Amino acid sequence: MSIGIASSYLLIAAIITLLMDKFATTSKIRSLLLITFACLLPIFDMPAPLYIRGAIGDLSLVSQCILAAYLLNYYVVDISHLAKTIAKKQFAVYVLMLALALYPASLGLSLIDPYEAGYASSDWHFVLFSAACAAAIFFYRPGSQLFTFIMLASTTLFWLNALESTNYWDYLLDPVITILALGYLVVRLIKNK
Numbered sequence: 001m002s003i004g005i006a007s008s009y010l011l012i013a014a015i016i017t018l019l020m021d022k023f024a025t026t027s028k029i030r031s032l033l034l035i036t037f038a039c040l041l042p043i044f045d046m047p048a049p050l051y052i053r054g055a056i057g058d059l060s061l062v063s064q065c066i067l068a069a070y071l072l073n074y075y076v077v078d079i080s081h082l083a084k085t086i087a088k089k090q091f092a093v094y095v096l097m098l099a100l101a102l103y104p105a106s107l108g109l110s111l112i113d114p115y116e117a118g119y120a121s122s123d124w125h126f127v128l129f130s131a132a133c134a135a136a137i138f139f140y141r142p143g144s145q146l147f148t149f150i151m152l153a154s155t156t157l158f159w160l161n162a163l164e165s166t167n168y169w170d171y172l173l174d175p176v177i178t179i180l181a182l183g184y185l186v187v188r189l190i191k192n193k
Helices: 003-023 028-040 048-056 061-075 081-106 114-118 125-139 145-159 175-192
Strands: none
Touching (some): 028 048, 114 125, 125 145
């Protein structure tokens, strides 16, 4: 199973875990059984997660790491609440800054195309790579080491060609993580009022 296919299974598991946690009073064992059933159940001779991959493509490695961390935190080990809240907010802001740099320009709203900088052969690739390393250093604070690890792991896996894409942006950002970051910050703003 490739890393790209694994993202669809992680997404199914995270969605089921979130829904079971919010709306059902079941045990973690039942949630794990439901996840296993949903991931293995063939629908027209293909598992359900492969339909998700066909619809949205592969998630970025950052998204995959965050989904895996969410599942590990829920089922295996609990991280301190304050550290998680601070780290989530910082990371959501960072993801939105990346999205604001990439998506409007990729739609032709500027004279430069930052997506082109994601290719290792581009002259601008060093700038993008340096910005990702700076973000990893920025996140290295007590309680935020997870996000430093995620940034460094994504960068390392880019150099190892872990995904089908050869663009660094595809390892850092995708629409799913952007929407989740925006939603998280909006909910935090509403709760703080």
